[in-house]
Amino acid sequence: QKEVEQNSGPLSVPEGAIASLNCTYSDRGSQSFFWYRQYSGKSPELIMFIYSNGDKEDGRFTAQLNKASQYVSLLIRDSQPSDSATYLCAVKTSGGSYIPTFGRGTSLIVHP
Amino acid sequence: DTEVTQTPKHLVMGMTNKKSLKCEQHMGHRAMYWYKQKAKKPPELMFVYSYEKLSINESVPSRFSPECPNSSLLNLHLHALQPEDSALYLCASSQGWSGGAAETQYFGPGTRLLVL
Numbered sequence: 390q391k392e393v394e395q396n397s398g399p400l401s402v403p404e405g406a407i408a409s410l411n412c413t414y415s416d417r418g419s420q421s422f423f424w425y426r427q428y429s430g431k432s433p434e435l436i437m438f439i440y441s442n443g444d445k446e447d448g449r450f451t452a453q454l455n456k457a458s459q460y461v462s463l464l465i466r467d468s469q470p471s472d473s474a475t476y477l478c479a480v481k482t483s484g485g486s487y488i489p490t491f492g493r494g495t496s497l498i499v500h501p
Numbered sequence: 502d503t504e505v506t507q508t509p510k511h512l513v514m515g516m517t518n519k520k521s522l523k524c525e526q527h528m529g530h531r532a533m534y535w536y537k538q539k540a541k542k543p544p545e546l547m548f549v550y551s552y553e554k555l556s557i558n559e560s561v562p563s564r565f566s567p568e569c570p571n572s573s574l575l576n577l578h579l580h581a582l583q584p585e586d587s588a589l590y591l592c593a594s595s596q597g598w599s600g601g602a603a604e605t606q607y608f609g610p611g612t613r614l615l616v617l
Contacts, residue, residue: 432609433591434608479606494541
């Protein structure tokens with residue numbers, strides 16, 4: 390069973406702080422990693438994808454991938470109340486299927 | 502443009518009704534997906550079409566019937582649904598199966614379905 394684990398939260402951070410969201414996965418052969426943001430009642434919106442070990446930055450968002458430790462994280466700098474949402478981690482595992490496995494999501498609350 | 506559209510936005514139906522959900526993308530993507538999502542749960546894969554052929558059916562009950570009329574359209578036909586089928590139904594597309602950035606899925610806004 391290929392698993393993707395996220396802490397369901399909620400993770401509460403003050404406005405302006407750094408929010409750190411973590412995701413671990415069980416399949417060592419996983420190759421592609423995605424972060425989606427989902428507001429309540431809305432569909433998932435792609436924030437970032439990462440394939441290589443290390444950091445990838447896009448604006449206030451940084452994805453960090455460590456394949457040896459089998460985790461991927463998302464850092465949100467200067468958090469805003471509008472960042473309050475559920476963040477889904479999705480992992481494309483090895484093998485014939487190119488379908489991502491989704492984690493349960495972490496609820497983030499940014500309070501003023 | 503990374504837009505996937507879905508209609509209707511909301512749907513209320515009785516258990517004896519027949520209805521259809523529609524999904525459309527004009528990004529030239531060759532893979533299209535149907536997901537079901539319940540509150541506070543991750544999206545749950547239902548069907549995958551690749552190059553207009555059904556590639557994956559995740560043991561979905563026959564009351565859900567997918568159809569891919571062409572490379573831009575994906576339908577989900579609904580018949581004799583149960584109240585527990587009430588959920589957000591999401592369509593997604595991706596460029597294909599070639600790996601790398603092409604694997605990225607883009608989601609439509611979803612159809613909120615309520616079965617009475």
